[in-house]
Amino acid sequence: MTQLLPEGAVRRTTAVAAAALALVLAGCADMGNIASHAKLRDAQSLGLTAAPATSTAPAVSAAAPTIDSQWWLAFGNAQLDSLIARAIEGNPNLQVARARLARAQAAVSATEAADKPQINGALDLTRQKFSGNYIYPAPLGGSIQETGALQLNGSWELDFFGKNRTAIEAAIGSANAASAEADAARILLASNVARSYVQWARLHDQLAVAERTLAQREEVFKLVRDRVSAGLDTQLQSKQSEGAIPQARQQIESFREQIEIAQHALDALVAQPGATQALVPPALDGLKTMALQPTIPADLLGRRADIAAARWRVEAATSDVANAKTQFYPNINLVAFAGFSSIGIDNLLKSGSQQWGVGPAIRLPIFEGGRLRANLRGKAADLDAAIESYNTTVLDAVRDVADQVTSVQSIARQQVQQREAQDAAEAAYQIAVQRYSAGLGNFLDVLSAETTVLLQRREGVDLAARALDSQVALARALGGGWQPASDTTAAAASVPQHP
Known part of the structure; x- marks a missing residue:
């Protein structure tokens, strides 16, 4: 027959067992002195103020007010719209980003299955x-x-201690980061296509300037030959005038080379070799100017996909730390x-x-040789790295936006001054040619005036191209109209917290 323990002995045995279990749990859950030390930068530390009522997002035409994410429509150029659409559809780098998103989403499903x-x-x-x-x-x-x-x-x-829950949260954070990174890749691709298109237009306008210069020099050469035949000028002036013609032709050939290279770059972006061959060569005046407001509210940085992705990486790393702690239980x-x-x-x-x-x-886990503490230290270090990566992304974004705003405003002022300088140079050139034709001036005056005109014409084209390019860059820097996907949480627009 079995000997029953006295009631007091049973209580003592139970208490000893509970105390032993508590000691084991306490020993296994030793996570002391392991934590993340990095701090997230906020708007105040960046010197940014609260967002005003107005927005700095790129404006679009009144005919399409609901497609602000397609900021390039504001340029009003159907060829550019088509090229960007084709690039978004077929660019391999963008397909890689989409594949990474699909993999991250599959990882979420796999992690949820474990629960x-x-x-x-x-x-x-x-x-x-x-x-x-x-x-x-x-x-x-x-x-x-x-x-x-x-x-x-x-x-x-x-899942009493949240191991599966935190693993799912980490996987969701990584998937949301991959989604934001795919959006950032799309925005960058669209801006690269637009900037390449502007470069193509700039080169065509420069080619037009070079062709106009060639025609102008041929007219001057004809005038010089007539004056030489009349005994009013010498062969020196004739050779000076004639030598400027092949120089102009060489410039024309150089621009044609650059145009073909620019077309190759666009073809690569849209992933269709020869795609630009059937298009009409663009001109800068065929692109409208986008309306961009000069103020930069702090919350606008929350609309940048790269910053949202960095924040989601912090969210994922935070959940990884929490998951590493659950391994102790x-x-x-x-x-x-x-x-x-x-x-x-x-x-x-x-x-x-x-x-x-x-x-x-x-x-x-009772004795595992410090493996769990080492894993927790590694995850805490990953969280520090994610936070500092986020801080770097935010700082770069603030500098990027500030640089582009400065360029947009400065180029606009430069264009005003350049137009005045070009008008004066064109007038001076006409006077020089007239004086030379009437025998009141020498050919050196014509050459000097022509050099100034040529420089101003080229500068005018370059500034017009820079104005459009800086607007594209500012549209990208301001987020390109990006908004978080509807199935993600508000973490894309708020600063995540970490233990």
Whole structure:
């Protein structure tokens, strides 16, 4: 007969067991002195003020007020619109970003599956000889038999300490970061196409300037030859005038080379070799000016996809730290099985071969050589790196926007001065040619005036191209009209917290 313990002894035994379990838990959950130390930069630390009522987002035409993310429509150029659409559809780099997003989304589904009950089936059929010197008595021991097992096994990890929850949150953060990075790649691609298109237009306008210069020099050469024939000038002036003509032709050929290279760059961006060959060569005056307001509200940086992606990386790293902490606590699973097991396959499906079982399974780390603490330190370091990467992205974005705003405003002022200078140079050139034609001036005056005119014409084209290019760059720097996807949380527009 079994001897029952006195009631007091039972209580003492229970208390000792509880105390021992508490000590084991305390020892296993030693996470002291391991934490992230990096700090997120906020708007105040960046010298930014609260957002005013007006927005600095690129404006679009009144005919399409709902497509502000397609800021390039404001240029009013159908060829550019088509090129950007084709680039977004087929550019390989953008497809790579989309593939990374699909992989991250698949990882979320895989992580979520770990939080659900798991059931699998097994069928084992074996022919084996049983040992005669083991636990099996004769006649089973020493005989050759066929055994079979047909069974369903199930398990469900009870997430008492949040291990699965934090793993899912980390996977969602990574997927949201991948989504924002794919959007950032799309915005960058659109801006690169627009800037390449502006460069193509600039080169065509410069080619037009060079062709106009060639025609102008041929007219001057004709005038010089007439004056030489009349004995009013010498061969020196004739050779000076004639030498300027091949120089102009060389400039024309140089611009044609650059135009073809610019077209190749556009073809590569849209992933269609020869795509630009069927297009009409663009001109700068065929692109309208975008309306961009000069103020930069702090919350506008929350509309940049790259900053949102960096914030999601911080969110994912924060969840990884929390998940590393849950590794210190017990793993509690509910396991069950049901099926058939028999010696002799013909007995496998008989009622006497039924078997089942159900119960909890608990796994507790007691001594693991510092592996869990090392893992937690690594995750804390990853969080520090994610935070500092976010800070770097924010600082670069602030500088980027400030630079582009400065360029847009400065170029506009430069254009005013350049137009005045060009008007004066054109007038001076006409006077010089008239005076030379009338015999009141010399050919050096014409050459000097022509040089000034040529420089101003080229400068005018370059400034017009820079004005458009800086507007594209500012549109990109301001986020390109990006908004978080509807199925993501507000973390893309707020600063994440970390332990």
